[in-house]
Amino acid sequence: MxxxxxxxxxxxxxxxxxxxxxxxxxxxxxxxxxEITVQKPSKQYIKVALLLDTSNSMDGLIDQAKAQLWDIVNELSYAKCGNNKPNLQIALYEYGNDRLNGDEGYIRQVLSFSEDLDEISKELFSLTTNGGEEYCGQVIQTSLNQLNWGKNPDDLKLIFIAGNEPFTQGKINYKDASTNAKEKDVTINTIFCGDYRQGINISWKDGASLTNGDYMAINQNNATVHIASPYDDDILILNQKLNKTYVIYGQAGSQKMALQAEQDTNASLYSKANAVSRTVSKSSHLYKNKSWDLVDAEAEEDFKYNDLKASQLPEVLKGKSEAEIKAYVAKKRIERKRIQKQIQDLNNKRKLYVSNHKKDTKNGLENAMTKAIKEQAKRKKYSWD
Known part of the structure; x- marks a missing residue:
């Protein structure tokens, strides 16, 4: 035995x-x-720190980030690590803005690593530009110091820094920052906003190559191209139905549901197709709201109905027994899964339609980031559906 x-x-x-x-x-x-210790495999994460230059000339870059966020998220939702689908965490920094603290290198952590896609969208839309000094080495080092990169060797850890001034500016040498990034298994990717050759001449390519990252150049002033499809209206109708499956709880519930609606609106400001891309993101495993939605919260291992207070429940569930609450949440879960599947099915048709009509239109930031992520993910043996 x-x-x-x-x-x-x-x-x-x-x-x-x-x-x-x-x-x-x-x-x-x-x-x-x-033989002595058996541990459960850790969850895999794709961790992306986005460092955006918010100096005067970068309005187009910020606009691209706002308009292309959901397409980037959707592409990442298809990633697989073995048989698992990795989680996504995004951190956001701005640098090179005169309104920021000069003693700290004109750098601000806008958002630490977060899985809250609505919060990420909100913070992107809060960014504004102003003239300043752009210190690439310092903002990279700051993100390495402040963020919890973790030690799981299967995590894909990436920095994307975008800007248009010399990479060599500031008191921290970008080469030293790159050495520290390699120690944390973090790959630095650089996106120069301007001419490809000019970016090479002012060290943006070298800033990427030191960690085997990708160097890319984009025209930050190009407008994002969104292609409409015959399936867009049906997907947006499903988005309205999807929103009705959320069961708020806790002090932040109402506020978070309002934030969800606000980001729906922000996405639609760019185009109907962008609103559709956000809806597709909301139908993926990457869109999680366990802090305020009972359907998502209940799926967590440590969730207990006994911990819920009556004051934390929405009006529709106040005074209900635990069995009645569970039945209500289960019904919403079934509805959500059905709606999410309908969205995914329609999106498969939409993707085929868009690919047949896309021609040579490639969105700068989205194309640069997804291409780099996919190439670097192969080193970790990630695959794409």
């Missing part, structure tokens, strides 16, 4: 070590230790 148990335990350990990263080799000592 002891031999059988030991063999079983060892087999389970080997399964646990089957990682997305094929280069993550285990020594004999590691495997021996695995």
């Amino acid at each position: 002891k031999t059988y148990f030991k063999t079983l335990l060892f087999g389970m350990a080997l399964i646990g070590f089957t990682a997305c990263n094929a280069n993550n080799k285990k020594t004999n000592t590691d495997l021996a230790q695995a």
Whole structure:
């Protein structure tokens, strides 16, 4: 019996070590230790820190970030790490803006790593530009110091820095920042807003190559191209139905639901197609609202109905028994899954339509980021549906 148990335990350990990263080799000592301790595999994350120059000339860049956020999220939603779909965390920094603190390098952390896509959208829409000094090395180092990058070797950890001034400015050498990034397994990607050759001459390409990242150049003033499809109206109708499946709870519930509606509006300000892209994001596993929605919260391992106070419940559930609340949430969950599937099915048709009509229209920031992410994800053995 002891031999059988030991063999079983060892087999389970080997399964646990089957990682997305094929280069993550285990020594004999590691495997021996695995006989003693069996750990659950960690969740995989795609961690993206977006460092945006918000000096005077960067209005077009900020506009592209606002308009193309949901297309980028949608592309990342198709990523797979083995049989798992990795989670997404996005952090946001602005730099090079005179309104920021000069003693801190004209740098501001707008948002730490977050899975709250509505909050990320809100903060993007809050950005404004103003003249300033752009210190690329310092903003990279600041993001390395402040953010929790974690130590999971299967996480994809990426910095995207965009701007148009020399990469060498500031008191922190970008080469030193790159060395520190490599120690944290973070890849730096640079997006120069201007002529490709000019970006090379002022070290933007070197800033990427030191961590085997990608260097890209975009015209930040190009308008985002959104292609309408025959499926857009139906998807937007489903978005309205999807919003009705959210069951608010807690002090922030009403406020967060209002934020959700606000970001729906912000997306639609650019075009109907952009609103559709946001709706598609809301139908993916990356759109999570466990802090204020009972349907998402209930799916968490540590959630307990006993912890809910009557004051935290929406009016429709106040005075209801636990069994009645569970039944109500289960009904909303079924509705949501059905609606999300309908959105995904329509989006598959929409993607085919858009690909047939896209021709040579490529959106700068979106194309640069998704191309780099996919290439670098291959090193971690990620795949795309």
